Amino acid sequence: MQTELSNTLGAEHAVFGFTPFPAVAAAITRAGGFGVLGAVRYTAPDELARDLDWMQEHTDGLPYGLDVVMPAKKVAGVSEAEVEAMIPEGHRRFVAELLEKHRVPALAAGEASGWRITGWMEEVARTQLDVAFDYPIKLLANALGSPPADVIRRAHDHGVLVAALAGSPRHARHHKDAGIDIVVAQGYEAGGHTGEIATMVLTPEVVAAVDPLPVLAAGGIGTGEQIAAGLALGAQGVWLGSLWLTTEEAQLHSRRLTAKLLAAGPEDTVRSRALTGKPARQLRTEWTDAWDDPSGPGTLPMPLQGLLVAEANSRIQRHEIEPLLGTPVGQIVGRMNSERSVQAVFDELTRGFERAIDRINRIAGRAGTRGGTAE
């Protein structure tokens, strides 16, 4: 699975694996893919440095990247307390009542409340970058729009390519105009923030919109057959996130959550604003149902919703409250049915890809000899 892009980056396969876990990112890179470490949970620069040190030691000189969440629009000079004050009392009550209904215990004294708004703010992302550029990362991806122009320049000065996620051809053109190097076309079926357009349609639309920039297909890709499909659509690689959540190297906060992921079918996700205020695909739970119920107060806009539910989500996760326990994940969750090592998952991806190529060549009436040169 070699493309111009994977060759440029020095990866054996054009398979990009996004994950919040250093052990998973490093294993993806070691398996011949391109591991991308999600940085949003690192609010302390030294923690990021510690994990990037670890990545360096465990990637055998092979390439990897970092994913930050940096909004293009500045919310300059607004403190977390000021944002907190914008949350209506009725919404706070709704959260309290939901937690009470499900008898969710409080956190222990001194226990951190996990995800905070700060990880989504530009200043925090900038301190992450100050750390990251000290490491030989090959790619900087941004999950929320184009990063600011000076960040793109800084990445390019360090020889780092910049990628950004797009849910529509319009977003993708905006990224191109901003000077982005790679666009990740994130389809409707993907886990996390998604638009309305499915990967099958979005990928070629984005390829056409940003030509000649390379495009990665994301959303609905968790098998070698789906990798072949994404590449057939014109992508120079694929971007997989959900698939790694049930690998042995993943450090999910809860065994019960892993069990829910292993048991879930393709209809058990929902695109909901419950987590961040923007539509993000995740496991459907009684928590998402409550927020999506028309008789409830509805969700708040980003970043208010994320701030409102941060502590509640930490409590739900910490105490493993089964009916409320969820995570961002795509529709491929239906195929995540066993816990295996990243290497075993990667091997199955490459085998499935080869099978798909054999099959499509038979359908096309081609010999498809391996290792040969183009006709």
Next chain:
Amino acid sequence: MQTELSNTLGAEHAVFGFTPFPAVAAAITRAGGFGVLGAVRYTAPDELARDLDWMQEHTDGLPYGLDVVMPAKKVAGVSEAEVEAMIPEGHRRFVAELLEKHRVPALAAGEASGWRITGWMEEVARTQLDVAFDYPIKLLANALGSPPADVIRRAHDHGVLVAALAGSPRHARHHKDAGIDIVVAQGYEAGGHTGEIATMVLTPEVVAAVDPLPVLAAGGIGTGEQIAAGLALGAQGVWLGSLWLTTEEAQLHSRRLTAKLLAAGPEDTVRSRALTGKPARQLRTEWTDAWDDPSGPGTLPMPLQGLLVAEANSRIQRHEIEPLLGTPVGQIVGRMNSERSVQAVFDELTRGFERAIDRINRIAGRAGTRGGTAE
């Protein structure tokens, strides 16, 4: 593009084209595909016979099929008048006010109101079948669940394969249990009735669910690259509907509607209950917006909604009321940008498919020689 299924049916390419227009269906078959004529608009058996006569004369002995809408559940002995009486007065008023707001003229005296509920009722579908089995159709497709057991038997007695659309692995398994021969996996991005699962995920899920039955990938497929993707996902063929709406042979009721389709982008469709009461993807219009507006009365369940809006839709179409003018169509509408003959469209599909195979073979490091035998 040959698969076991296309060979069984005697088609050169495993490309199935669904269309309500005999001229389009016949042209798809002549181009080497498998044309499937939608029968829902034929309420009079002699009109269907006339058009099937025409199909016979214009398909050069090549194979084609028929698509009916036959609910598995009987609504026996219920008249259209009785169903009409179940529609709330407030909903009738909402329709009348919408038509008035947009100054939609009435139909002329004696002008038919177009689509009627009757085309969706089993008795009508059965009279269509009485006609259809007099013709050498090779495939009977059902758009709404599995057809009744006696219809499947009757088709098999005539040597006709039976296909049914499915939006989830659960539906697909039900079809298999009912004795269906082929399952059409209709993804979220498709035009018309769809479920929540996108084609990229749905196709392999359905392939696994009904193994060893052949599966057709539907939804989001309008280029040769997308055909290659659908086949890479394990399908034995692809099912295309939207793409033909802007061909020269299509007899859309309105030039303005054709113009809207040619101008629309991938974000200009919506999955709405406005047309039939079940979620169906269609052009987003002020009509769908009004029905999907939470401040309105909302839609009625099938078949009430279809009956409620039938005359209104005829008036909108007859008088080409621009802001309300719509049609079922998938997200690939963004790529339908010129009016061409079916043959020209088909030629581009096969060229795009060959390009995609060349590209994927390069990525896989294969020679991909044309016309050779498997290694």
